[in-house]
Amino acid sequence: MTVANNTVWEYTRAGRLSSTIAQAARAIPEPGPSELVIQVRAAALNPVDEQLAQSPPSLLSFLGCAIPSPSKPLVPTSDFAGVVVASKSAAYVVGDEVYGQRFSADGNGFLATYVKVEASAPFVKKPKGLGWTDAAAVPLVYTTVYDALVEWGRLSMGGEEGLSVLVLGGSSGTGHVAVQMAKKMGCNVVASCSGKNAEMVKSLGADEIIDYTTQNVPQAALMSRYAPYAVVLDCVGGTDLLPDLDNLLLDSPQRPELGIYVTIVGDKTSRDAMGGAATNLYTPAQAVRTVLGRLNDHLPRWTRGWTGRRYACIKLNPSKDKLESYEKFMEEGGKVIVDSVWPFGKAREAYERLESARAKGKVVVEVSK
Ligand SMILES: NC(=O)c1ccc[n+]([C@@H]2O[C@H](COP(=O)([O-])OP(=O)(O)OC[C@H]3O[C@@H](n4cnc5c(N)ncnc54)[C@H](OP(=O)(O)O)[C@@H]3O)[C@@H](O)[C@H]2O)c1
Incomplete structure (x- = not known):
């Protein structure tokens, strides 16, 4: 009843x-x-x-x-x-x-x-x-970041010393988890956020902050001593960094699987519009970039001149296994x-x-x- x-x-x-x-x-x-x-x-x-x-x-x-x-x-x-x-x-x-x-x-x-x-x-x-x-x-933010850095970024949960990750939106629900996860992986972390949130984002592990309210983010990201990046994780949206992917992304013969721009938002910047992989349906330039970005996974490195770099606009793919890994993240001081x-x-x-x-x-x- x-x-x-x-x-x-x-x-x-x-x-x-x-x-x-x-x-x-x-x-x-x-x-x-x-x-x-x-x-x-x-x-x-x-x-x-x-x-x-x-x-x-x-x-x-x-x-x-x-x-x-x-x-x-x-x-x-x-x-x-x-x-x-x-x-x-x-x-x-x-x-x-x-x-x-x-x-x-x-x-x-x-x-x-x-x-x-x-x-x-x-x-x-x-x-x-x-x-x-x-x-x-x-659940949602942890799983999204796990997907972005591990599944798409191909970083492992430890032993990635010497590699760098750029997180756009380091104080956001997703971004602050990405800063911590990338740091726990052993990476150098550069994060964009406003000056008022810089201390918080640094305390979570960011090695360098780009203040998006006073700095030119693409320029500062390129000039950072930590560039180029194994993963650029965009939790903000937009296309500002896309013209510079060749210089921003790592291109390593030893780790050819690395070097990807992962966005969880897409080209759009409005918070009210549906984001993530769904935006491929109504953003033709992004859809083409997605197809070419995926081709990079299957073609030799020398083809990059015409396919561009690895790119993915993702939708989280939650699972019990991924969420279970949060307990270890938490035991290691993550939150x-x-x-x-x-x-x-x-x-x-x-x-x-x-x-x-x-x-x-x-x-x-x-x-x-
Ligand atoms: N594809 C997927 O599967 C997936 C999964 C999760 C989330 N998302 C999407 O990801 C986006 C972020 O979600 P969220 O929950 O992380 O957002 P959120 O926490 O609501 O974002 C607010 C934060 O973003 C910061 N921020 C705003 N504009 C910024 C900029 N231009 N540069 C750097 N930081 C900026 C704000 O800091 P200030 O106050 O300093 O500006 C604030 O701390 C949303 O569009 C969401 O829909 C997608």
């Missing part, structure tokens, strides 16, 4: 979530085969929530995402930490403390007190010692910084903070105690 005491934040029209979400009561879901119901303790907000909420219906439909309407209210956000309260999976029992993500493109997000998830979704048991709000902050924690009743204010584009680390909502 279902009970109507599941409180959710939902939206029924396009627009900024700080002005469109409203509280509603729903029934507590019941698990189907191989599903669980989670009592959500904390949920982290992500720019993609806003991008989904502000995309035109035609794009949402093309991408297979749900379209908000009064007859189909959508609950935003993908990152969560919570307790299993019902399970039809042998892998989890009632009382298990878990954290992870499930992409909320279908509108069944985690700004809700109870959510049903498939046991196969990329969530795992929460390490002891990781609090609820800290845990919710981890996902939480910019601010908001009570459930103040989810609109939490989205305002995300929309400001000034957050240092993650914006988190405490959903239940």
